[in-house]
Amino acid sequence: MLSLVTRAAGVWVRLRRACSTAALLCCQPCMEKCPADHVVFSRPYSSQKKEKLDMSIFPVENIRNFSIIAHVDHGKSTLADRLLEITGTIAKTDRNKQVLDKLQVERERGITVKAQTASLFYSYEGMNYLLNLIDTPGHVDFSYEVSRSLSACQGVILVVDANEGIQAQTMANFYLAFEAQLAIIPVINKIDLKNADPERVEKQIEKLFDISKDECIRISAKLGTNVEKVLQEVIEKVPPPNVNIRDPLKALVFDSTFDHYRGVIANIALFGGEVQKGHKIVSAHTRKTYEVNEVGILTPNEQPTHKLYAGQVGYLIAGMKEVTEAQIGDTLYLHKQPVEPLPGFKSAKPMVFAGMYPVDQSEYNNLKSAIEKLTLNDSSVTIHRDSSLALGAGWRLGFLGLLHLEVFNQRLEQEYNASVILTAPTVPYKAVLSSAKLIKEHGKEEITVINPAEFPDKSSVSEYLEPTVLGTIITPDEYIGKIITLCQTRRAVQKDMMYIDEHRVMLKYIFPLNEIVVDFYDALKSLSSGYASFDYEDAGYQAADLVKMDILLNGNSVEELGTVVHKDKAYAVGKAMCERLKDAIPRQLFEIAIQAALGSKVIARETVKAYRKNVLAKCYGGDITRKMKLLKRQAEGKKKMRKIGNVEVPKDAFISVLKRQSEK
């Protein structure tokens, strides 16, 4: 048992030290608490500390691959901690908090961004089992990763908070597991809480998921109550993977990380065959060939093994230099023994875009290297160099969703101490071209428009399309009225509404994505006092009446402020932008008209009045050094202003309009 945890790899520096070193110290009490046969089972490894593990001792029928899925804060990570402790994978200390959540933002926000994996050894009714806990990212933005992680599993533990009951994300996660035809073990957590009402939650589970309440396990992950039972259910109810060791190697890449010394570390699940050091493998996606340097299991630190066999889950290092070489969903096979790739591979498709600029241009290179380092571990972020006349050189980044964007930004700030201007997020629109000339130019009829400057004119377009999502909201019923009004103002169309118990309602709406990317979640939370939960999934594109709105200063269009908006929202958006500009543009010697216009039609206007008096009243006898300094500083600032026609616009004005508004 010891040997499994003593090998601390450099890459996991953010992992609490307690996990590896404390394990050594606390091993004895841990073993005392374990069942006797458990200790016996762990002995084969304890005498060969530095030796690689022989994984052949786990035949397929003794393997269970499973995930834990849950709504935010329902206790997924705490349950994982307990499972790791019970199986002796990590030592039992009161400091084991969300061991698998390695990023600072994950712990702060109580979400899992980056999936982690741990192999657990567990002895049950005289048999030694290998239980692979494949952690999944905890947010819809990463639903593709979730679906890939789930495809490596045969079952899931669905955790529901005994107090909060089923939430929007519980629904989304359930359906992902259900569609993948996985065994589902419903677990009601936090039964130790005063307000816990497991019966009500069982009823919800019965009603929404059609799972008998007898199947639900009531636990307290925090106190460890009934957690052992969960493990036993995993063994009883989750089938072993249906694979054959004699088939040729077929491995699913379900995650990848980057290590500065060893390159890409791919997390893989074997659907057939075996893999070991020295094997030549091929990526089905890139067709590139690599030689395997190392394979092993995750405990959750990397633990090298001689081989990995069909049905097992672990990691592989094979000289891949970039994470894009080990894309999630890719299939690996042996050189000259090609296999049918596993279904469902998709390249990451960004759905939310935002401009990112250094606050100070001299910080450009530092920010560049920080972004590069972060994206080494996250191939789903797309990066395009961009430059704005107002904000200087920067990037347009594409994210899987809004949370993905926020997490990325937060990690830049926390881990790289970078300070950035992040522009308001936009979504990729599409235009179906009608002009033969444009079709020829683009080589296709349907084009994606990310930059408003490239938005084609209505005259050459047969229709515009916008991305939509199917949103699920679960809320106590007293907030329904307000929530329906909110959804209507966001151009959402109701698809479904049902009571999941006496007091809780589930609403389903089709939303235009751009209506939720800015502040929908905050608005929902604030009008429901935090009780409503929200989740969404991609629902394709729909036709939309889109227009390009220009912002004019004394009749001159400001290129960097052009935006694509829905016609019904143009006035509100235009007015808000004009108002923000009005507050940010200083008075000048002439009146400034700030206008929002659709084509030649002005829809909103604000005016900055001309200076009528701007002169220091008293200036004699004393010191004018201060006055000179002030004037020169202002003159210096004037030089830096951007001139639109003869209107001088400070950089701050652009920032205040373009920046993401944290609240409205």
Added chain:
Amino acid sequence: MRSCLTREAQTLIRLSQVQRISSVFFGGGTPSLASPFTIATVLETVSRCAHLAADAEITLEANPTSAGASRLAGFRASGVNRLSIGIQSLDNAELRLLGRNHTADEALGTLEEAKKLFPGRTSVDLIFGLPGQSVSSWAGGLEELLQLCDDHVSLYQLTLERGTSLFKQVQRGSLPVPKQEVVAEMYESAREMLRDVGFRQYEVSNFARNGALSTHNLSYWQGSQYIGIGPGAHGRFVPRAHGESLREARIQTLEPDSWMKEVLACGHGTRKRTVLSQLEVLEEVLVLGLRTDIGITHQHWQQFATSLSLWDMFGSSEEVKELEDQGLLLLDNRGLRCSWKGLAVLDSLLLTLLNQLQQSWADRTAHGT
């Protein structure tokens, strides 16, 4: 204190090697609290160190309360020939707001006395833009004062100084100050009222009739040298006695006790000396000169910039031309100056002009002149 003032005056005048003193101004704080004897002693020292003409302008700043009639006569006897009275307002509530100890009646009484003692050479100060003030209440007060005042008026917009109770109250929002538009309106209406009764606006905040301009302040706005004496005083002069040729910005120690110690120890209490470059001197000439109605004449400019005329500096600038086209600025055979409208927005004009000055100066230097 008295001996320190004379000691410092003597040291600094000698340092400057100035031959002639054209005016003396006793201001800052409440100089009328000083004794006429002190004033007389300082003037005597000045005239011993350099030529001080018999008709040179000697101004004293006086607050209404401390300037009883007999004291004013004493000051006149000691050599003061011009009085500047800080009336500020003729509204007692406004005076209290400003933290003044005098009442409107006391102010008018002092004005009455001063006019008798210094006929044609009495100036009054008024402040506008006060919390609660309206355009009409301001105009009413000014109207009243115009019936009684002499030939010189200074109008100042309230500037909130950090640390004062007024500043705190405004910051807290408990005292609403008039909006920018309203203050502009106050200024504009005052300018017109004064013009209508024969005053010439010879500087942004200063108005005179019958030629009663303050020569002291005028030479300050024209960029002449001045020597600052006393705690916290500022000066601008070339310390020629040290063989220097560049002008220095000088600040005397602010705290009176330390200032006195320094004067006793080394003859003067100069706390800070900053050498001004030629460009910096030109910048000050520009900033100060344009505050006057005459502006900067070509001859005037030539005294400071021998190699670059106003035309060289500003004649080819598009941005300067724009300001001319907008009717804010004039550059012609007389020189460079603000229009009536331009004077009210001078600080905006100066940003363009300072940048242009800097640019032309850099171009000139780059071309090796």
